[in-house]
Amino acid sequence: MRFRYKCEGRSAGSIPGERSTESAKTHPTIRVNNYRGPGRVRVSLVTKDPPHRPHPHELVGKDCRDGFYEAELSPERNIHSFQNLGIQCVKKRELEAAVAERIRTNNNPFNVPAEQRGGEYDLAAVRLCFQVWVRGPGGLRPLPPVLSQPIYDNRE
Numbered sequence: 001m002r003f004r005y006k007c008e009g010r011s012a013g014s015i016p017g018e019r020s021t022e023s024a025k026t027h028p029t030i031r032v033n034n035y036r037g038p039g040r041v042r043v044s045l046v047t048k049d050p051p052h053r054p055h056p057h058e059l060v061g062k063d064c065r066d067g068f069y070e071a072e073l074s075p076e077r078n079i080h081s082f083q084n085l086g087i088q089c090v091k092k093r094e095l096e097a098a099v100a101e102r103i104r105t106n107n108n109p110f111n112v113p114a115e116q117r118g119g120e121y122d123l124a125a126v127r128l129c130f131q132v133w134v135r136g137p138g139g140l141r142p143l144p145p146v147l148s149q150p151i152y153d154n155r156e
Helices: 092-104
Strands: 029-031 039-046 058-060 068-073 079-081 086-089 125-136 139-142
Touching: 039 058, 058 068
Parallel strands: none
Antiparallel strands: 029 079, 039 068, 039 125, 058 086, 125 139
């Protein structure tokens, strides 16, 4: 998969599923076990290595805003697939502003404290972070975040 810059003016492509092949395309998919009902899902980008900090790159595509995807979960199904999500990379000089934007929009799934959010970022690798909130007696209840395998930019 190739990460695209905004200035390239073309689609960021679609993130392939973990088991995607040339002949059988798949998409990132999650299953919510032991629950059927309404809820919300957020997919964001985090760093490859712990602590999993908000990544400066952005998810782009339908239902994406502020660098992440968020939508209502279908109450009829417990498997949810994410098609047409792409990764848009930021320039090094925009890195700090992009991370600040993630924090401003409450996009810090592992609540990494400010003193651990600085330093170097691997701009050639990200992980998808899936966050799900399910409806319970007191409202929406968060489930623990789940990470994808690392996704690497195969820019040559």
